[in-house]
Each structure stands twice: as structure tokens, then as C-alpha cells.
Amino acid sequence: MAETSRTVRSTLRERTRAAMRDEVSEVAFRLFSEQGFDKTTVEQIAAEAGLSRTTFFRYFGTKEEVVLGKMSEFGPRIAAALAARPAEERCWQALRRSFDVITEPTADEPQPFLNLMRLLNDACALMTRQWEKTQGWHSLLVPEIARRLCDDSESTGDLRAHALVGAAISCLDAATDAWTASEGAAPLSELLDQAMGVLVEPVT
Template structure:
């Protein structure tokens, strides 16, 4: 799947940052193995910490909640989607720009589709995860609306003009519908194709 983003400047990281990222990745790998073996709800923080060789207190230095182990990448992914939206051509229709911004999501899932499908199924099966996922994705709106408003030539804070928020909300709903279909067909149709179909339905 083509990556339409421009090259990004690397952000220098400190040794402490890299160590923290490595530890988070290690704990996440342990947690996901346990989630796959016994389910999210039946896996406790104490089990994850013990398997990772950490104390419970140390676990909470890296993750605020058990849900954050699963959903921690969503904030970074939302910023990536927003970044790709900002990079789209200025004369492109906002709806088309939003679609291309979702390439961040499809590219993220393309490398390991089976793991991505398992991840989505876990979200659906654990109510606490599904609710937390919804909360985090709502934050994507606040990242995307200002850029869409700018492209429309409007003020994102103007209460009397709902166009930017309507476009972003609709695009995210299409993305969710496509993800549901992708899970239901067990990944037989690529997520990118399903997002095209969902978003295309609103412009047919």
C-alpha cells in the first residue's frame, strides 16, 4: 500500500526516552501474549507485571491503566493522521484529503494484518476497551477539525458553521464502518478498499 506522506524529520530522542520506549514495548509484548492466551478481562495488571519482571508500581510508571497497554498507540496514530491531512495539497477536496489521511491507519495495519485483526476483535470483546477506544478516537476530531476548517476557509471555533466537524465526524464513521466490515470478512478485503467504499458511498 502506497505511503503518500512526505519524508518527516526525525525528532531527536534522549537515552531515557529510548529506554522508556523499549520497556513499554517489552511490557506490551508480554501483555498481548497474555491477552491472546486468556482474554483481556481475565488478565490482571499483577500478571502482566510478574511476567515482565516488574513490580505493580513499576508497571504504572509506564502505563496509566491496563487499557492503555492496548490503546497507547492511538494518540500517536491520531497525530499521524492529522499530519498526513496537513500535508495534502491545498486545492484538494477536504473529503479526499481526509481519505488519504487515513492511509496512516491502513499503512499501520498492513504490515501485520493478522495481529491487527486480533487487536480489533479484542476491542469488540472487552467493553472497557471499546469505551476507552471511543474516548481516544473522539480526540482525533479535535486534531482534524481545525485543518479541515482551514481548508474550508472557516473558523473552527465558529459555532454557527458545523461543516468541518460534520466532515470529520462522517469520515471517522466511515472508517469505523469499514473496520467493522474488515473484521467481519476476516480481512479478506483490504481495509483500504473498504474505507474507499464506505467514504465513496457518501459521494455517489
Template sequence: MADLDTTAPASGTAPSGRSSLRERTRAAMRAEVSDVAFRLFAERGFDNTTVEQIAAAAGLSRTTFFRYFGTKEELVLGRVSEFGRQVADALAARPAEERPWDALRRAFDVIAEPQTGEPGPPMDMIRLLSDACALMTRHWEKTQGWQSMLAPEISRRLGGPDPAIDMRANALAAAAISCLDAATDAWTAGGGATSMPDLVDQAMGILRESDDVPG
């Protein structure tokens, strides 16, 4: 991989087309470095993989690595945010007549369903987060950020007020995320013996049975 320098010119304003190309180049480079890093994490473990090793494997200098990622942890947590956006997109795409709790459950398929065959990237992420204890607090903070992505669509389905003050939508989104967290914890503790979709069904089913969630 070439050691690209995508910094902006020292003066002047680049045309919008050039700026767009630079942004696409930066996004592509970040994705490529991320893929290299996750391969190394899988081989050596998160804690045993250094920034220098990631940069060398990606064909970058250490300095150039830090143009794309502020820290090694950002590689992982950035993907957590990406998964949140994927869940939010999946939720918005669910049938309009589907009840909110059911729509949330099906939106989580973008994370859960790869576990029906070979583990997919989201499940690799769960393993990584479980092995890298230092990331867990920040991972929790990131997943709580999913709530702000999911609540507006839930509020719309409930016919609620401003999503920012719709307690029902925020409570449902937070509860669903907690169910997903419980399912992933159980999946990790059990060594993946039970399929992730079944565990998410069980976790979300507990709340459906114990409380009258609008599912």
C-alpha cells in the first residue's frame, strides 16, 4: 500500500470535486487500514498488536497512521459506530405496520444473523471487545450512542412528540440495546454454543413477557 499523504493544500480552497475525491480516498484508506488491523488483532490479540505493527503491515509510516486514526482503540470503536448506523438503517427499512419492539428485534439481524453460519465481522468485534478489557467502558458509551440513532424512528412509529423528549422511544431503544448486550454477553460466555439470533430472541422475549412493551 502506498504511503499516501491526504493533507489539504497549505493555501487556497480545493474545488468541491477534489475535496470529495480526497474524502473518498481517506475513507478507503481508513477501511483498508482497519481490515489490516483486524487481521492482526485476530492473529495476535488486541493488546499484543502495536500501532507500529499495524502501520508496517498496511505499508504506512507511524506518522501517517495517526493521520487516519487517533489511537489504536479508535479502529475498533469506529466500527462499533458503523454497526449502530447499520442497525438504524435496518430499523428505518422495516415495514411501516410492524410494531416498534418487533422492528427493533429484526433490525438487530444485521449483527445477529451472521452467527447462523461462520462468524461475521460483528461477532469478531464482540470477541475482540471481550478480550480487550480497556475498551469495554468506551464500547458501552458508543453503544449508548446508538440510542440517539434509533429513538427517532421508534418515536415516529409510536406517533410520539419530538423524539428528543419522547421518553417511550428512548426507553424502548435503551431497553433493546440492553437486551442485545445481554445476548452478546451470554454468547461470549457460552463460547458461541448458542446462536446469536436465538439469544437475542430470548433476551427481548423476557421483556415482552414481563412487561407490556409495544412490540
């Protein structure tokens, strides 16, 4: 009984924290849109959200984390989507479909993701951190692709899995850059299809 109560309290704290992070993020993105990332301070974000500067740092380690936190959310979701793809599906197609986690929401409501990408493009430091985040997706996606390859040689399978995942992420980056530059004129899903269509998967 006591264990159940602790679990409930822990879950409630996690939900409360997540809700507060979402609220602060919404305020921060509005300020970033109005006055730019560099000109927006932590103090301004905290004040608009009704928090002290100290409380802000309980939820976000830095101002950059407010933006990059949204990017980091995609990795586990893409990995889950990849793992859920049919076992008989080719690796390249499975990777493409796992990116629907990103492309499908932009079809219905492109502006939030456009705003996020503009922020990343406007700040060099954020671009570097974004690259680090997307590279971190490798560790989440490679094991599933390696499993699908079912290689006799573990090292060879891992090499091919790294190559496929790296190429797929590069295609996503290229499509996203083109989509952002065009202000979302063409659907991101179509641009990603074009980018990934340039490459042909050499393995089953």
C-alpha cells in the first residue's frame, strides 16, 4: 500500500513537472518569436511565466535547453516508431516511416516546427547542440536496424546499421533545411521522400 502511494506521488510530481516545463516552453517560444533568441533573457522568461530565476533553473538548465528539449523528445519517439514497423519491411523504408513522427504533425500544423527550426538556424550555438542531439539518435536507432539486418558478423551488421541510420538522418536534415527555407511551401513529407529516394538501400 505504501509503495502504491509513493508511486502515485511520484507520477503526480512527474506530471506536474512536465506541465510546468510545457508552460515555460510556451512562454519562452513566444518571447523568442517576438524579440529573438539572443535578446530574450532567462529573467524575462521566468517573469512572464510567473517564476523566479531560481525556479526556472529547476526545470531547465539553460535557456538553450528550452529549445533543444523539444528536439530531444523526438529521438525516443522515432525509435519507438521504428521498433513498431513490420518485421518484413526493408530497413530504409522502416526508417522513412519512423520519421512520420516528425513529418505528420507538420502537415496539419507546420508553424510550431517552423518556429523551432528558425530558432535553431538563427543561433550558431543552438545549431551545434542540435547536431549533437540528432547524432544522439544514432544510439537509439542503430540497435533496431542491426537487429533487422540479422547479420552473421556482428561487426559488419553494426557498420551497415550505422551507415543506414546516418544516411537517413542526413536526408531528414536536408529535407528539413529545404522545408524551412521555403517557409513550408512544400510538405516536409514530400521533401523527405525526395531526399531519401535519391539513395537506394543496398541491403535487405
